[in-house]
Amino acid sequence: MISLRHVSTTFAARGKEPITAVDDVSLEIPAGSIQGIIGFSGAGKSTLLRNINLLERPTSGEVWIGDTEITALKDEALRRARHQIGMIFQGFNLVNNLTVAQNVELSLKFSGVRDKAERRRRAAEALETVDISEKAKNYPAQLSGGQKQRVAIARALATKPQVLLCDEPTSALDPFTTATVLQYLADINREFGITVVIVTHEMEVIKALADNVAVMENGRVVEQFPAGDLHREGFTPTTSIGRYLVSDGISVNKAGAAVSEDAFDVVAEGVEDYEGEAGPEQQEPGAQRERSIFAAVEGGVR
């Protein structure tokens, strides 16, 4: 069980009001389940996900994994606990000058596996899980996006985590490759009992994979429902954002007649709220990426 208790995360912004990216979120994620987190850009999804492994330490509130309060741990205890949490990203975050096998071995090295032969064996096993062993000696630049994401999954799995955090894992992939990657995530969840938390803006991804859904808006979880409801005829989310996300999504009226008011209002609100705010990439691209790679290979935060 992952338990988020009154988690808030505020970012200081120079010369501007601080941004509350996550606002008093409480969420219970059953062990072994797949939790989807969905919402518009800027809703706070990534920040909430990064709160779970303290890649972004919450300003307040508690994060529990099983019986351990992660937010109360420090130093070595925190590093050990964080090795139980794997993470994959939209941009894969592989280390470009290492081979596929070395990328996976590196995360094992950071997690404390001292014996080189054991690192090799476990890396090979993890690559086998996602059927990418034949690329072990290749470099990331020689792989397709789907293959890179499979390597990233292998890297996350190699340390045998209890939890796998997925930040928009398929947003950079075409629909066919997306289906393949989602199938691997479903298999991993079933075979190893790993709890999967997946952030996305695509309801299709949630529909295909998740057990439960949390909808975020303005840093808050505004509604939750079992993902199975999405397959029920006549199911209607309670919030306008939820309804928009389960609707057919974007509709562009090329004839110039009225666009769906509801959809327009929700989008307009979103634009108004987030316009002008620099996203993390815009603020410190190098540092942000470096921290993500570090989190992926090391499972730790400096």
Ligand SMILES: Nc1ncnc2c1ncn2[C@@H]1O[C@H](COP(=O)(O)OP(=O)(O)OP(=O)(O)O)[C@@H](O)[C@H]1O
């Ligand atoms: N490191 C940071 N410093 C300052 N502000 C940040 C930082 N990270 C996120 N934010 C701000 O917090 C808010 C939530 O961002 P977050 O990335 O969590 O949203 P999101 O729902 O994941 O969006 P997206 O789908 O675009 O990734 C945004 O307003 C964003 O600009």
